[in-house]
Amino acid sequence: MKLIYSGKTKDVYQTEEGNMLLKFKDDVTGENGVFDPGANTVGLTMEGAGKAGLKLTTLFFQKLNKKGIPNHYIDSDIEEATMTVIPATQFGEGLEVICRYKAVGSFLRRYGKYATEGQKLDGFVEITLKDDERQDPPINEDALKMLGILTKEEYQVIKNLTVKIAEMVKEELIKREIELYDIKLEFGKDPDGNIILIDEISGGNMRAYKEGQYIPPMELERIVVSS
Numbered sequence: 001m002k003l004i005y006s007g008k009t010k011d012v013y014q015t016e017e018g019n020m021l022l023k024f025k026d027d028v029t030g031e032n033g034v035f036d037p038g039a040n041t042v043g044l045t046m047e048g049a050g051k052a053g054l055k056l057t058t059l060f061f062q063k064l065n066k067k068g069i070p071n072h073y074i075d076s077d078i079e080e081a082t083m084t085v086i087p088a089t090q091f092g093e094g095l096e097v098i099c100r101y102k103a104v105g106s107f108l109r110r111y112g113k114y115a116t117e118g119q120k121l122d123g124f125v126e127i128t129l130k131d132d133e134r135q136d137p138p139i140n141e142d143a144l145k146m147l148g149i150l151t152k153e154e155y156q157v158i159k160n161l162t163v164k165i166a167e168m169v170k171e172e173l174i175k176r177e178i179e180l181y182d183i184k185l186e187f188g189k190d191p192d193g194n195i196i197l198i199d200e201i202s203g204g205n206m207r208a209y210k211e212g213q214y215i216p217p218m219e220l221e222r223i224v225v226s227s
């Protein structure tokens with residue numbers, strides 16, 4: 001297998017069958033040893049984090065398949081911490097699509113003049129460019145079109161899928177009395193040109209709280225997978 005990309009939390013390989021294999025590492029994003037799903041650096045390494053992220057990702061992707069929501073999942077090998085997926089082409093050099101139910105993280109840092117921490121946000125969707133060098137700048141629909149990154153139609157499809165997927169995750173967490181504050185998704189185009197969800201859905205790309213208390217990624221995985 002050929003290593004084609006080494007990311008912050010995963011290594012990406014091309015398989016002999018022409019699929020893609022994501023190897024989940026034990027690295028998580030954050031700064032100075034503190035986890036932060038919005039960070040652009042590896043903040044800490046925790047034994048078992050890769051497997052935990054993959055378990056939760058697998059559970060959510062299987063649920064998406066049951067609902068017929070298009071995604072890249074083919075199968076997972078939990079022991080090896082790998083997931084085989086459909087290779088997709090990204091929009092530009094990649095987008096992050098965030099759905100927010102409560103104001104925390106970068107939303108609060110940007111709009112703190114008007115927003116208060118934990119304020120309800122009604123599943124607000126926003127897009128940022130994957131651009132570590134420029135701290136993932138937010139970008140709106142008009143600019144995405146103008147820069148040739150997304151058509152109006154693609155924007156709408158991505159926005160609608162984001163709301164559906166975030167709702168599914170939110171409902172799964174509510175069953176465990178856990179509240180989803182925000183979640184970050186990635187999309188690409190499959191070889192037939194369909195827009196599909198790619199990457200992962202784990203504690204590493206969402207913020208979840210129980211009784212007002214933030215739940216770190218591995219704890220979230222333990223609660224969700226075991227119940």
Ligand SMILES: Nc1ncnc2c1ncn2[C@@H]1O[C@H](COP(=O)(O)OP(=O)(O)O)[C@@H](O)[C@H]1O
Nearest residue numbers: 007008009010012072085086087088186198199
């Ligand atoms: N199905 C897919 N097709 C193409 N690229 C993908 C797919 N799923 C995930 N990726 C990409 O693989 C990389 C996964 O590694 P990760 O460590 O998360 O990278 P990053 O540091 O860019 O966040 C990401 O760049 C993600 O966009």
Ligand SMILES: [Mg+2]
Nearest residue numbers: 007008009199
């Ligand atoms: Mg990533």
